[in-house]
Each structure stands twice: as C-alpha cells, then as structure tokens.
Amino acid sequence: MTQDMPLISLDRTARPAIADLVYGELHKQVLNLDLKPGEKLSEAEIAKRFEVSRQPVRDAFYRLSKMGFLLIRPQRATLVSLISTRAVMQAQFIRIALEAEAVRHAATRLTAADIQALEGLIAEQAAAKDAGDKLRFHAADDAFHREICLRAGLEFTWDLIAENKGHMDRVRMLSLAFSSQTAWDDHIALTRALADRDPDGTAEIMRAHLSRIHEQLIRIRAEHEAYFEDDDPSEASLPLGLREKRMP
Structure with missing residues (x-):
C-alpha cells in the first residue's frame, strides 16, 4: 500500500453509515488509480488511516470485491485487482445489449423535460472536461447513462450494468486522458437523436459509443501493461457477438 497515503478525516455530520463513507473513499481511490492494480491493502492499516474500527473496512472491502475491484485472499493480503481484458469486453457486451435497447425504448418515451435533464x-x-477533472467527468458520464435508463422506466437495466462494469470503469478513467471530447460529442449526438424520437438512430449511436472502448483498451494496455492480467486481449477473447460485429 502507498506509504504516503494521507490520513483520511471522514465527514460524519451527514450521518451515513461509516462503512458507506469508507467504501466511497476507497472506491474513488481505486477508480482514480490512486490505489493501483496489484497494490496490497491491509484492513488494519486502512482502519487506522480512516480512524474507524476494522468492521466497516471489512464491509467496504467486500462491496469492492463484488464489483471486481478487490481480490480478498483469506489469511493473506487483500489486493487491488488487476484489470481483466476479458472482463472489460464482457462488460462492454452487456452494456451494448442492454443500453442499445434502453435508448431505443427511451426514444419513444422521453419528454422535453427529460431531454432538458x-x-x-x-x-x-x-x-x-474544461477543468480537466476526470473523476467529475466520469461521474457525470455515469449519471447520463443512468438517467436515460431511469427516465425510460428501466432502472433495473442500470442496476445490472453497475454490477458488471468494475473493470471497464478503470479503463474508461484511464481513457479520459485522450477521449473525453469524443465521449462528450457522442452524448450530444445521442441526446439529439432521443429528442428527435429516433429509436434506430439512438441505438446505433449507443453501440458506436460503447464500442470505442475496444480501441482505447489496446492503447491503454500498451501504456500500462503492469495494470492488466495476462488474459489474451486478441479478437478470440471477445464475446462471439462482438467478434461477428467486427468482422469485415
């Protein structure tokens, strides 16, 4: 674990559960790669730094492990999980399948007030983007996708996506160093298609938008090889539907 990580003073005035506060801070640090893939974490050390007991840290560790961010090894150190190329592509496949249909559904149902939101x-x-704040951009990006699902009456769709996108999130965060403008442009195009009530157009824009991560992943893996598992990033590792989509 990074030795110079500062002592974290948790704001208890809002009265959320301590475990939620610990989870939120650790989630942010993993997503930002302040806690890097492969880094060791200690319950006792985290509890000391957050000035809490070990139980809320244990709870936060469990939640992060379910998202794919931590590897908990009983009687051994907990590790920030390496990024799995296969898991990233599986998450992409799930997102395309769900969100392309979600926006198709949304295109016939969203109101002017929904578009304004x-x-x-x-x-x-x-x-x-203009402030260079990647964490804030990522949060707004997630909120945009989630809001479409919610306003289309498909909240369960986002729940399924959130359960499967942990590995994808870190790649997306790394990609924002060079792709935030493109992501923003895609969202503008998608919102216009929704406002035009164009189901086919919105579905196609969403597919293209979520497919960009494949090329981004190749670049990021080349630049940060130590962050990744040794799984095969080749075409053969992609889900069948994606391989067919990419065939000439």
Missing part, C-alpha cells in the same frame, strides 16, 4: 448532465460534463 440530459442536457444538464452534458453541461456538467463540459465543465468537468
């Missing part, structure tokens, strides 16, 4: 999130992304 999406435009507000796009404006938030623009502000984060």
Whole structure:
C-alpha cells in the first residue's frame, strides 16, 4: 500500500453509515488509480488511516470485491485487482445489449423535460472536461447513462450494468486522458437523436459509443501493461457477438 497515503478525516455530520463513507473513499481511490492494480491493502492499516474500527473496512472491502475491484485472499493480503481484458469486453457486451435497447425504448418515451435533464448532465460534463477533472467527468458520464435508463422506466437495466462494469470503469478513467471530447460529442449526438424520437438512430449511436472502448483498451494496455492480467486481449477473447460485429 502507498506509504504516503494521507490520513483520511471522514465527514460524519451527514450521518451515513461509516462503512458507506469508507467504501466511497476507497472506491474513488481505486477508480482514480490512486490505489493501483496489484497494490496490497491491509484492513488494519486502512482502519487506522480512516480512524474507524476494522468492521466497516471489512464491509467496504467486500462491496469492492463484488464489483471486481478487490481480490480478498483469506489469511493473506487483500489486493487491488488487476484489470481483466476479458472482463472489460464482457462488460462492454452487456452494456451494448442492454443500453442499445434502453435508448431505443427511451426514444419513444422521453419528454422535453427529460431531454432538458440530459442536457444538464452534458453541461456538467463540459465543465468537468474544461477543468480537466476526470473523476467529475466520469461521474457525470455515469449519471447520463443512468438517467436515460431511469427516465425510460428501466432502472433495473442500470442496476445490472453497475454490477458488471468494475473493470471497464478503470479503463474508461484511464481513457479520459485522450477521449473525453469524443465521449462528450457522442452524448450530444445521442441526446439529439432521443429528442428527435429516433429509436434506430439512438441505438446505433449507443453501440458506436460503447464500442470505442475496444480501441482505447489496446492503447491503454500498451501504456500500462503492469495494470492488466495476462488474459489474451486478441479478437478470440471477445464475446462471439462482438467478434461477428467486427468482422469485415
């Protein structure tokens, strides 16, 4: 674990559960790669730094492990999980399958007020992009996708996505160093298609938007090889539906 990680003073005034506070801070640090893939974590050391007992840390560790961010090894050190190329592509496959249909559904149901709410999130992304704040941009990006599902009456869709996108999130965070403008442009195009009530157009834009991570993954893995597992990043490791989509 990074030795110079500062002591974290948790804000208890809002009265959320301590485990939620610990989880939120650790989740942010893993996503930001302040806690790097392969790094060792100690319950006792984290509890000391957060000035809490070990139980809320244990609870936070468990939640992060279910998201694919931590590898808990009984009687041994807990590790920040390496990024799995296969898991990233599986998450992409799930997202395309669910979100392409979600926006198709949304295109016939969203109101002018719904579109205005999406435009507000796009404006938030623009502000984060201009400020170079990747964590804020990522949060607004997630909120944009989630809001479409919620306003289309498909909240369960986002719940399924959230359960499967842990490895994908870290690749997305790393990609924002060079892809935030493209992601923002895609969201503008998607919102326009939703406003035009174009189911086929919105589905195609969403597929293209979520498919960008494949090329981004190749670049990021080349630049950060130590962050990744040794699974095969070749075409053969992609889900069948994605391999067929990419065939000439």
